[in-house]
Amino acid sequence: MNPARHVDAQALEAVEIDTVLGDDAFLQTHPAVRHVAPGKDGGLVVWLDATAPGSLLSEGTPDRPPEVELHGPGAPAASLAAHPRAEHVQLFFDGLGDPVAAPRGWWHARVWLKAA
Template sequence: MPRERLAAARSLIAVNLVGDAGFLQTLPATRHLGVGRDGGVVVWLDDAEGEGPVLDPVRPDRPPEVELNGEGALPRALLDHPRAQYVEAAFDGLGDPVAAPLGWWHVRVWLKPA
């Protein structure tokens, strides 16, 4: 397989999204959005660049505006959103032998007030 196609294949991930759908559309690393077979979002991401946003050290006293989860390792590019105020991320390395053999990640994002 040509090296360019392999690099592009690594940036393709499936994401389950709850909340502000515009989060992925306005994410700087998003190259393309699509719909997966199960109705989830399929995202083509560029690699994360730079240090990412400056996040607040304390979680806001309100529910998160966006929740994301998916299989495998958490792509750092998903966290580098200019509107992110606070982010919580967790990874279950054991996953499920059938549904998520590569583990499972979950992210909660609080957005800066508009």
């Protein structure tokens, strides 16, 4: 008889992203991102480490356009905005959404990246 193996399953959180504008490497280099897959209607589904920190930077908006803009249906994941290259992040949630396209609301993120 073999003893059962203990498996440490990682807690992951799935986030739908309809649009990525700007630096698409933001998701690929994000330390909390575990997997990115094609989603419905040409979007993406991103699996994030649910235990990753979710601190948002809010010192002051830089005097330039954001390098990355993301949005999708449902609630935002704070860890999505916590990237080591982020200089400043604005995370918005529109709870009204759309009764058909986004009955749980929409989230929007604007990210300014540090100079390389």
